[in-house]
Amino acid sequence: MKYVLLICDDETASPTNEELAADPAHRAWLADLERRGGALVGARLRPVVDATTVRVREGETLVSDGPFAETKDFVGGLVMVECAHLDEAIEIAAGHPYARWGGIEIRPVWE
Structure with missing residues (x-):
């Protein structure tokens, strides 16, 4: 089943693309995603301004x-993954x- 992970943040401490690429925690997450073989597409979004x-x-x-929404949390990126089930x-x-x-908001994709 396909799921979209909506990466939500309040943008108060948003790292640069270079900082994100060098972050060991983010690199480990990407490596785990690659190991699982389920990543379909991903994109980081520009700031809400x-x-x-x-x-x-x-x-x-x-x-x-x-943005139209009146909230401090905004979608800053998305990743579409294919998983065996919601638990994954x-x-x-x-x-x-x-x-x-x-x-991280998880949304199943209509198939």
Whole structure:
């Protein structure tokens, strides 16, 4: 089954791409994911200040800068994995370094 892991953080201590690539905890997580052979796609997202939100109301397209959600936690990246079951997806999510201060939301993919 395919799952998307939404990597959520509050962006107060967001490392650079270089720092993230050099982080031993993040490298270990990537190595575990590679060992499992379940990684399908992954991407780190730009900060929420670069976001644009589009809504259509009564036929009018409304565009606003930034995220629409009023929360401090935002999706900063995503990873799609293929796992035998939800418990394996939970193991993978629990191993992600951001799970220690942010959160990892797991969503099954419609097949």
